[in-house]
Amino acid sequence: MTKGPAPDASYENRSFGAPGADRTVVLLRSGVSTLSDPRPDVTARRDARIVAVGLTVDDIDDPAAYRGATPAEATATVIARFIAEEAHGRPVGLVGVGEAGELAIMIAAHLGEGVDRLALVAVPRPESELGASEVAEVLDRIAAKTLLMNGQADPMAASGAARWFKDHLASARVEMVPKTDALEARLILADVWERVLSHVAPGTVR
Numbered sequence: 001m002t003k004g005p006a007p008d009a010s011y012e013n014r015s016f017g018a019p020g021a022d023r024t025v026v027l028l029r030s031g032v033s034t035l036s037d038p039r040p041d042v043t044a045r046r047d048a049r050i051v052a053v054g055l056t057v058d059d060i061d062d063p064a065a066y067r068g069a070t071p072a073e074a075t076a077t078v079i080a081r082f083i084a085e086e087a088h089g090r091p092v093g094l095v096g097v098g099e100a101g102e103l104a105i106m107i108a109a110h111l112g113e114g115v116d117r118l119a120l121v122a123v124p125r126p127e128s129e130l131g132a133s134e135v136a137e138v139l140d141r142i143a144a145k146t147l148l149m150n151g152q153a154d155p156m157a158a159s160g161a162a163r164w165f166k167d168h169l170a171s172a173r174v175e176m177v178p179k180t181d182a183l184e185a186r187l188i189l190a191d192v193w194e195r196v197l198s199h200v201a202p203g204t205v206r
Helices: 071-087 098-114 129-139 159-167 189-200
Strands: 002-005 012-017 023-030 048-055 092-097 115-121 145-151 172-177
Touching: 023 071, 023 098, 023 189, 048 071, 071 092, 071 098, 092 098, 092 189, 098 115, 098 129, 115 189, 145 159, 145 189, 159 172, 172 189
Parallel strands: 023 048, 023 092, 092 115, 115 145, 145 172
Antiparallel strands: 002 012, 012 048
């Protein structure tokens, strides 16, 4: 595992998995576990380098009708440049979790063909009509094969959110995760990490 500053020293990052692998996967999420390996045992079975970027709620803030560049747009620009430098001309896989999903979408749009696989996990649909319209315009620019994973009982990102994103993406597959014992539980990345890696890092099983 390596740890260091992200492109402009504003975003801490941590990498795990296979350091010299051809395949790079960038993981974007916010919260206390933002820099942790979701499932070290699963990651170890892949010939892929995972780079987790540390994000705060402020980094992904994207208020509708915000004058000028939003914090999320500024973050997306910087991280897209960082990913391009890390990729060394090879396409990467990108994972956006929860509220960091829209940031992943912005970055994928910035990088174009530089991102060939995108996974959105438990990402809620935009709350307002204005926000939905803006996100839909960005989604129209994404050609990457996209996996949408939502929990059947997720209070913020269930089947309705998955359908909305699928309707606005050129190539998307929806997979709903069955209900858990906990009522209205959010979908946890660790529970689906193996499936996510199979999508964003295909052909890398050791």
